Amino acid sequence: MKLTKISATLGPTNTGKTFSAIEKLLSYSNGVIGFPLRLLARENFDYVKKQVGEDCVALVTGEEKIIPKEAKYFFCTVESIPDNNFDFVAIDEVQLCSDYERGHLFTExxxxxxxxKETMFLGSLSIENVIKKIYPEILIKKKPRLSNLSYCGYKNLTRLPNRSAIIAFSLIDVYEIANKIRQAHGGVSVVMGALSPDVRNAQVKLFEDGKVDHIVATDAIGLGLNLNIKNIFFSSIKKFDGHRERKLTYDEISQIAGRAGRYLNDGFFGTTGNLKSLSQESISFVENYKYTEIQKVYWRNSLLNFSNKNSLLNSINKKADKSYFIQKKNASDQRFLRILLEDDFVNKKIINPLILKKLWELCRTPDYSRELDEFHTRFLKKVFxxxxxxxxxIPASWVDDKLKNIKKKTAKISELNHKISQIRKWSFLAFKGDWMENNYLLQQKIKAIEFDLSITLHSQLINEFVGEFKGLKSNFDKTLEKSFIKLDTKNFVQFGRETIGKLQGFRFIVNHSFKNNNIYNNKILKKHLAFFAKQKIDEFKNSKSSDFDFKVNGEILWKKNLIAKLLKNSEISNPKIKVFFDDFFSNYKKEIELRIRKCFEHYFSQNIGFIKKINLIGKPSSNLRAVIYSLVENLGHCKRENVAHYYKYLKSDELKSLRECGLQTGVFFLFFKSKGAKLFRQTLINIFFEKLLSNFLEKNYYALKKSSFSKKEKEIYRRMGFYLIKISKKHYLVYFEYLEKIIKKNFxxxxxxxxxxxxxxxxxxxILESNSKIIIL
Structure with missing residues (x-):
């Protein structure tokens, strides 16, 4: 059997270690790389996904799992590397074995x-001796830095060169420095380990695309985040490591400074703010790529005994049997376990090894919010x-109730950071197998909440530290275009999970509360509303005539939305058209008017097209002209008695032409029969006479208690085709076609x-039973 190949690729920053590991990974049929940060795992996951396709690549972190069925290549945080048997395994930044907080996890x-088939370790040369002690036969590959790194001294915050990253070690310092840089330079990105991947990527993209020339970051930037940085400036070399404030080691300074200068481009490091200089010794250490040899690494026994609580505690506290191992004591999960094992309820419930094992798994839930142990263990107890x-x-109803508080809106950056840390805890639990009711749905819900919080935080960071600088546009914004800002099927505008307005015809009505929110959100929104306007116009131009509707008051609806109005013109049959639109549709005004005019002409032709036909009869006599005038004036009908004298003297060919156009002769009227003429005629005449009607006269007749119409009203009704009649002392307003139909049937x-x-x-x-005469008034 062929022995597994074990190697370590070691060197300072900017040596291409990660790139070589990815190349090696892709040469195998399957494999995994473990990274120190969720952000790094995500960054390389996104990179390889583009190379081999998303179906082949998986992402596994404590809070996120994306595992396609055909996944071959896994990108994980070190703690989350799955138990699968991979051909190739790589672990990045292995020198973190000496880290007090997480070192034992890397060592494990x-x-x-x-x-x-192959195992590969990546990291600093400082880990070489320990790795050799663990694996005496290991192959060590040393890689030189690809570019030079030089000290550039002190620079005032207001005079920092472009393409610079400023390192701070507390949130207060990060925001204070960011504000000063914004005032001096116009804009700045902010990157911290606590940010979600979406926010971090969006902030980095601002810097990478040149939208801003400065980035303020915590020391998370030192763990391999690939940025095109020319200069690194330290604002301090003191940090709080979770237990005490201490100075950075030379190796830590070197690791962070090494982010300057990528590939073959030289980099520079210096100081700014309250840190006036670095010691000559530390400068020499960094410039000459020196390192402090790691003598010992943290270790904790991973072969645990769950037979009872004492056995578990003893196995966790088992002493190291190697001189180069430091036994890890008092890790956060150990502390949580000890507190919970002192609880009476918990003790009573530990009735078998499986429950004890589940309790231990629960204790490994990270405290992302960095609360007091007592607070975090109260939460863990409730979950237990x-x-x-x-x-x-864990019941879905309880989770939903807790998520409601996290979803509550805030614009404060500190509160948003806290909420994101809280949602990461829920995300971690949601991905713990079958611990949670409605597991998959809650995973999606939690992910959506984190995304919404990320959007808001990114917007607030932009608003606070970038503003209107350089016309922002990032990949994060492209994600918004696809999934965050939407125009739904009912024309409501969705910004995340919030409905912030509606498209009414060709006008976007946006809630005032959103307009007053912040500059950046409005800027994003305007871009997308312009995009939606173009989509809507394309849909409008290709729509059917049946999508339009003409109301009696002249309103023109398209798919039930008001888009225009017919107004009075010199001719009844040719009204003006007024289009309603806002600035987003102003470039399309002519196209809108043209399409509406075309639709109007279609409706005119379909409903009262006989008007144009009779006007085209060639060489009409004076008698025919008189008849045509009366028919056109009323848009297709007239009383016989009013034109009897002219009609009587029409030539035979003229009568034939009228009949060919569809003219019918009734008892009282000459008219053209058309199904749609009744309502369309009302619209045109109502507009011309300036709105007598507010609703269509859809019935064929209306019984009247008394005839109290004014002369003008009576005339307008007449031209619409409704005549006032009297029969047996009763009054009716009757549509002429219906009256002719009744009389014909009765006869x-x-x-x-x-x-x-x-x-x-x-x-x-x-009419049937009475012998009374029908009188048209």
């Missing part, structure tokens, strides 16, 4: 996680209660002496 993976209850699951039944005719209403009954 170095000892126990090996590839079937659910896990040992009858359902053995037919009486002539044939048929008794099967059943009147449908009082008017039909009156």
């Amino acid at each position: 993976k170095i000892l126990n996680k090996k590839g079937k 209660e659910f896990l040992v209850d009858k359902k053995k699951m 037919y039944y009486k002539k044939k002496k048929l008794k099967t005719y059943t009147p449908k209403n009082n008017l039909e009954r009156l």
Whole structure:
């Protein structure tokens, strides 16, 4: 059997170690790389996804799991490397084995996680001797730095050169420095380990794309984040490491300073703010790529005994058997376990090794918010209660209730950071197998909340530290375009999970509360509203005539949205068109007017097209002109008695032309029969006479208690086709076509002496049964 190849690629920053590991990974059929930060895992996951396709690449961190069915290459945080047997395994930044907080976790993976075919460790030369002690036969590859690194002295914050990163070690310092740089230089990005990947990527993109020339970051920048930085400036060399404030080691200074100058480009490091200089010794250490040899690394026993609580505690506290191991004591998960094991309820519930093992897994839930141990363990105890209850699951209702508080809106950067740390805890629990009810749905919900918080935080950071600088546009904004800012099927504008407005026709109505929110959100929104406007116009130009509707008051609706209005013109049949639009649609005004005019002409042709036909009859006599005038004036009908004199003297060919155009002769009227003419005629005449009607006269007749119309009203109704009639002392407003239909039917039944005719209403009954004369008033 072929022995597994174990190697270590060691060197200072900017040696291409990670790149070589990815190349090696892709040469195998499967493999995994463990990174020290979630952000680094995400960065390299995104990079390789573009190389080999998203179906082949997985991301596994404490708070996030993206594992396609066909995934071959895994990018993980060191703690989250799965138990799969991979051909290739690489662990990055292995010198972190000497880190007080997480060193034992790195050591555990170095000892126990090996590839079937090859294992590769990446890191500083400082770890060489310890790695050799662990694996005496290991192959060490030393890589030189690709560019020079030089000290450039002190620079005032107001005079920092472009393409510079400023390092600070507390949130207060980060924001204070960012504010000063913004005032001096116009804009700055902010990067911290506590930021979500989305916010971090968006902030980095501002810097990478040259939208801002300065970036303020915590020491997270030292762990391999690949930025095109020319200069690194330290504002301090003191940090709080979770237990005490201490000075950075020379190796830590070197690791951070090494971020300056990427690939073959030389880099520079210096000081700024309250830090006036570095010691000559530390400068020499960095410039000459020196390192302090690591003598010992942190270790903790990973073969735990869950038979009972004492056995577990003893196995955790087992002493190291190697001189180069420092036994890790008092790690956060150990502290949480000790506190919970002192609780009576917890002790009573530990009735078998499986429950004890589950308690230990629960204690490994990170305290992202860095609360007091007592507060965090109270939370863990409540989760434990659910896990040992009858359902053995965290109820979705309880999770939803807790998430509501996190979802509450705030614009304060500090509160947003805290909320993101809280949501990371829920994300961690949601990905713990089957611990949570409605697991998949809650994963999606939690992810969406984190994304929304990230959007808000990014916006607030932009608003606070960048403002209107250099016309911002990042990949994060492109994500917004696809998934964050939407125009839904009901024309509501969605900004994240909030409905902030609506598209009404060709006008965006945005809530005032959102408009007053912040500059950056509005800037993002305007860009997308312009995009939506273009989409809507494309849809509008290709729409069917049936999508339009003409109301009696002249309003023109498109897909039930008001877009324009017909206004009075010199001719009834050719009204003006007024389009309603806002600035987002102003460039499309002519296109909108053209499409509406085209639609109007279609409706005109379909409903009262006979008007144009009779006007085209060639060489009309004076009598025909008189008849045509009366028919056109009323848009397709007139009383016979009003044109009897002219009609009587029409030539045979003129009568033939009128009949070919569809003219019908009734008892009272000459008219053109058309199904849609009734309502369309009302619209045109109502506009011309300036809105007598507020609603269509859709019925064929209206019974009146008394005839109290003014002369003008009576004339308008007449031109619409509704005539005031009197029969047996009763008054009706009747549509002329309907009246002709009743009279014709009545005449037919009486002539044939048929008794099967059943009147449908009082008017039909009156005409059938009464011998009274119908009088048109």
